[in-house]
Amino acid sequence: MAAIQKENVARLIEFLEESRARKDDVTLNDVMGLAEVMARSMRDYIDAVQPAVTQELMEISGEICRMKQEIAQLRATDIKENRIPEAGRELDAIVEATESATHTIMEAAETIMSADPEDTGTYQVVVQHKIMEIFEACAFQDITGQRISKVVGTLNYIDERVNSFVKRLRMDEYADVPVEETEEERRRRELILHGPQLAGEGVSQEDVDAMLEVFAQDDIDKLFG
Amino acid sequence: MALDLQMPVLVVDDYKTMIRIIRNLLKQLGFEDVDDAADGTEALEKMKQRKYGLVISDWNMEPMTGYELLKQVRADAGLCKTPFIMVTAESKTENVIAAKKAGVNNYIVKPFNAQTLKGKIDAVFSD
Numbered sequence: 538m539a540a541i542q543k544e545n546v547a548r549l550i551e552f553l554e555e556s557r558a559r560k561d562d563v564t565l566n567d568v569m570g571l572a573e574v575m576a577r578s579m580r581d582y583i584d585a586v587q588p589a590v591t592q593e594l595m596e597i598s599g600e601i602c603r604m605k606q607e608i609a610q611l612r613a614t615d616i617k618e619n620r621i622p623e624a625g626r627e628l629d630a631i632v633e634a635t636e637s638a639t640h641t642i643m644e645a646a647e648t649i650m651s652a653d654p655e656d657t658g659t660y661q662v663v664v665q666h667k668i669m670e671i672f673e674a675c676a677f678q679d680i681t682g683q684r685i686s687k688v689v690g691t692l693n694y695i696d697e698r699v700n701s702f703v704k705r706l707r708m709d710e711y712a713d714v715p716v717e718e719t720e721e722e723r724r725r726r727e728l729i730l731h732g733p734q735l736a737g738e739g740v741s742q743e744d745v746d747a748m749l750e751v752f753a754q755d756d757i758d759k760l761f762g
Numbered sequence: 763m764a765l766d767l768q769m770p771v772l773v774v775d776d777y778k779t780m781i782r783i784i785r786n787l788l789k790q791l792g793f794e795d796v797d798d799a800a801d802g803t804e805a806l807e808k809m810k811q812r813k814y815g816l817v818i819s820d821w822n823m824e825p826m827t828g829y830e831l832l833k834q835v836r837a838d839a840g841l842c843k844t845p846f847i848m849v850t851a852e853s854k855t856e857n858v859i860a861a862k863k864a865g866v867n868n869y870i871v872k873p874f875n876a877q878t879l880k881g882k883i884d885a886v887f888s889d
Contacts, residue, residue: 643782647786729856733852748862
């Protein structure tokens with residue numbers, strides 16, 4: 538009967554020693570690497586006893602190679618190290634620009650509010666000057682619009698890569714697998730934190746007024762049982 | 763309860779610009795004594811040190827939200843009568859109902875204007 542060849546055993550031992558020496562967490566790559574080594578190590582032995590099993594192992598080996606290619610196509614390192622940090626910097630710049638513009642506009646408005654309208658000449662100069670400042674500050678919208686387009690481009694890029702990855706690995710059936718609620722998600726659910734709604738979603742001020750008027754405390758208590 | 767423009771008003775929001783906007787609107791409406799806090803925890807501490815005539819609070823803040831602040835205020839015998847207006851971008855029906863159940867006096871959806879703010883303050887003090 539054929540036995541596992543010495544060189545294959547040596548390769549397996551070498552792989553395990555390397556993994557132990559690294560002392561890192563086991564990665565998907567490690568698992569796939571081990572599977573490949575194991576599959577190759579067993580091939581000669583199984584080839585002798587059962588050709589069908591060999592064929593199965595060949596297919597597994599092929600599938601592992603295909604998965605490795607798909608993972609490479611995902612370009613996870615590029616997404617993690619370049620694209621997401623870049624999108625984060627763009628968003629920070631947007632926050633900074635909108636804050637700065639808001640500050641300028643509010644300061645101009647406050648100056649106008651506190652100017653003395655009795656002193657007509659000075660008042661006109663102050664108002665005209667501050668209105669120009671407000672116009673200038675509004676230019677932030679053009680730049681932030683361009684920055685937002687870049688962030689949207691990054692999100693679309695990630696969306697395409699991940700969707701393609703899921704389809705090629707035929708993982709769609711796992712799409713609805715329930716995931717454990719995170720601490721942050723639990724907080725948001727319990728404290729009813731949805732954030733701003735888009736146009737057409739949520740309720741308007743008129744709806745709120747109607748609800749507060751119609752709902753007596755007793756009615757609300759009934760809703761909550 | 764009569765509306766008194768001299769009463770101290772506490773504005774609670776984690777966004778400094780929104781505090782500034784509400785401050786200016788209140789000033790335009792005649793309120794001079796306006797204080798602010800960056801979240802529910804700070805607001806509660808201030809409310810225990812000073813009696814405010816009105817609290818205008820955002821909902822979404824950390825660590826303590828406006829919703830939690832409202833519930834704590836209503837549960838405190840010394841603070842429970844303080845008029846409380848929620849000013850928030852949280853505009854789902856369940857938010858409005860939860861706030862009403864917790865004892866909010868009025869609810870303003872962001873973005874809002876001076877007329878809405880004035881209308882809701884007037885409504886609270888005419889009840």
